Amino acid sequence: MNACGRGARTFPGAESMMAAIDAVLNGEAGIAPARSAFYDRRSIAPSPATPWLPFDLALLAQNGVPPGPLLAAMRRAELTGCEPLDALIASGAIAEDSIIEALAHGLGARVADGSDHDGPPIDAEMCGQALRSGHVLLFDTAGRLTLHVAARGRHMAQLALDARGRRMTIAVSSPRAFADLVIARAGHALAAHASEGPSLVDPSLSVRDGLPAVDARLRFVVAGLTFAAFAATFALDIAGGMVLGMTSLLFATLNLFRLYVACTPPSPERPMRRDDDRTLPVYTVLVPLAREAAVVPGLMAALERLDYPPEKLDIKILVEAGDAETLFALERRPPRAGVEVLMLPPGGPRTKPRALNAGLIAARGRYLAVFDAEDQPEPGQLREAIQAFATGPTDLACVQARLAIDNIGDGWLARQFAIEYAALFDVVVPALARLGLPIALGGTSNHFDVKVLRKVGGWDAGNVTEDADLGLRLARFGYRTGAIASTTFEESTTRLKPWIRQRTRWMKGFMVTTLVHALNPRGLGRLGALNLAAAGALVGGVALTALAYPAVLALFVWRAIDGSLLAPAESLAGMTFAGLCGASLVIGYSTALACAWMGLERRGLGRLTGDLALMPAYWLLVGIAAWRALWQIAKGETSQWEKTAHGVSRRRTPHP
Known part of the structure; x- marks a missing residue:
């Protein structure tokens, strides 16, 4: 995947960064997939209230989210074969904004806002990849690079941690806010692509x-x-x-x-x-x-x-x-x-x-x-x-x-x-x-x-x-x-x-x-x-x-x-x-x-x-x-x- 879209500027280490992200997504970075991801090596040590939570839920527990909904999300994830974070958000037990703020605080990241909509545009292909994967690398108006991550799906927290290890700015969004951001950056390119269809x-x-x-x-x-x-x-x-x-x-x-x-x-x-x-x-x-x-x-x-x-x-x-x-x-x-x-x-x-x-x-x-x-x-x-x-x-x-x-x-x-x-x-x-x-x-x-x-x-x-x-x-x-x-x-x-x-x-x-x-x-x-x-x-x-x-x-x-x-x-x-x-x-x-x-x-x-x-x-x-x-x-x-x-x-x- 091109980190910056066709014709966009590149940055030192961009390709290795995206390769690391892709490795995480494909289960090639030493992170066990599926059920074993609940207990991977980055899981935070258990406490009496939160025994063996996966990393993203453990971050929420450490940042003020009560353990009851987290454990319920774990049980729901086991029953449906989904990711615990997705189960937590879908349950509506905790306000989505509260989940995003707690994740951002625990990761040392920031919450994405409207200012992120401004910056170099991306093409329709990159827009589609971002909306499907839940992450994208974007430049802002000052030329700084940020990894934007949607709070859903597998290994969301691990992606952000990998980026933090490379001293990259991270912004966390709700799924809807992430979609708004990506579509705002794609703009006319997305509109034109959607008009193509069978052409x-x-x-x-x-x-x-x-x-x-x-x-x-x-x-x-x-x-x-x-x-x-x-x-x-x-x-x-x-x-x-x-x-x-x-x-x-x-x-x-x-x-x-x-x-x-x-x-x-x-x-x-x-x-x-x-x-x-x-x-x-x-x-x-x-x-x-x-x-x-x-x-x-x-x-x-x-x-x-x-x-x-x-x-x-x-x-x-x-x-x-x-x-x-x-x-x-x-x-x-x-x-x-x-x-x-x-x-x-x-x-x-x-x-x-x-x-x-x-x-x-x-x-x-x-x-x-x-x-x-x-x-x-x-x-x-x-x-x-x-x-x-x-x-x-x-x-x-x-x-x-x-x-x-x-x-x-x-x-x-x-x-x-x-x-x-x-x-x-x-x-x-x-x-x-x-x-x-x-x-x-x-x-x-x-x-x-x-x-x-x-x-x-x-x-x-x-x-x-x-x-x-x-x-x-x-x-x-x-x-x-x-x-x-x-x-x-x-x-x-x-x-x-x-x-x-x-x-x-x-x-x-x-x-x-x-x-x-x-x-x-x-x-x-x-x-x-x-x-x-x-x-x-x-x-x-x-x-x-x-x-x-x-x-x-x-x-x-x-x-x-x-x-x-x-x-x-x-x-x-x-x-x-x-x-x-x-x-x-x-x-x-x-x-x-x-x-x-x-x-x-x-x-x-x-x-x-x-x-x-x-x-x-x-x-x-x-x-x-x-x-x-x-x-x-x-x-x-x-x-x-x-x-x-x-x-x-x-x-x-x-x-x-």
Whole structure:
């Protein structure tokens, strides 16, 4: 590791200092790893109150921290296989500031403060290494070098002692303060790196580099021709017939695929195996927030309910530095000790995937989960995901949990949203996983193997439906996505305008994702014919049918008004064509209704069966959003993110 980052100044002995630090971290400096570290040669001699504490806890005992919480942290560390200092901080038994001050005093170090944020910048690579390892060497504005150490993880105190032996200035920070310091020094470099995403792996698979630059006038010409073709279907019989024929073929293809998926029984649910906490790996949880003050209290409570050793949770709340309302809400309802709030530096595009990429740079876990602001995941979801990875195939890179709407009392729109999610996440996604087909991920409750996620480039910061894109990109790189039965409960939008804006973003992302992958076919052959067809149906097909549905519905209404709809066909060919079109639409409706009904039964929402009759009206709204998305693409607003407000419902079902 470069001690000072690319292009930064060096200092005498820097390389030997970092080599010594790396040796400590790798267990090569005569310090026994794991459990024996509790009793290493630097442990302070026992006293009646503190028998054989590890060095860092012994320092705390010598500097006024009462022995009770220290011994409790030792017991907790033995039970969970974590470091005692991490157990102490996660317990919240001692104020974090008090722990930092006592450690600093015992080490002859100082507590880092805001003045440390000033100094030569570091690059994104060094930023990531620092956030993951918990230590970094930084120059201040006067050219003095300081070893900054976060009070977490293994051998924190030994690192500081090694530095003290070399007469180096040491500064100790809480994990959150350390993250603030490193991000402040990384600044624009971190923002730029987070915006790269898959461009770092394959530029052709990002919106920024994978879409051709199209002149604005040409975009509007194409959009005008599209709308003209739509109008021609009403004025010209031949145009209307062509539209009906093509859409009927499209509907028939997608309906056959949907029927094939719906008839696939889900995998039998395995009994949940509760692994020993000592064997569980560190698990990173990323939660991007943007103007989410209303849901902060509920989110913090949901994260604290996760059934996972808190000492092994690497939870990162991702907030833009200028988001004053969310930061204020986090001050009023602060996360538990050990949870990091990463304030992301300014940069563009200001999207959810950019925030997730910044979190991925800092992730310390072997696995990583993404949750949205309003999410209420079932407590055992992380354990269930680990079990899926442990028992799944070697190419399993991601598992998708089920999503369900829990504010169905908020009206028709929320009920239709609940039906849609039940069909998708309780029927379609489990079947796709069992068949080994690509899955267009939901935007939350995705669980990843971190190594693979970094290998494929993380999220595309310019794609407003980054989840669907990532699902397809994993398949392109030869990885499989699975499904787990654990549920995350979400809140539906309750008013039409916010719903249209949200669905516009989804449809726009589907269209853009289809273009990016279709314009860069290299590597698609590895998917195989069935996987390629499934990927096209799941993303491009959904967008196409959403665009086609209003046109077909309007055409039927128009022909019913002018009397041509029920007029007898003039030829056998015309009769056959009309019959095929009608049969395709009837089968399409029936298949969609069957999937929805199956989803409601599996979700235990049979009381919503009566709302199935109004699904065609809901699909019309989806079509309106799709046409609005196409218009935004024509205007060049490909990466414009229309934010959905959360915390608007007061009728959410409480979850234990």
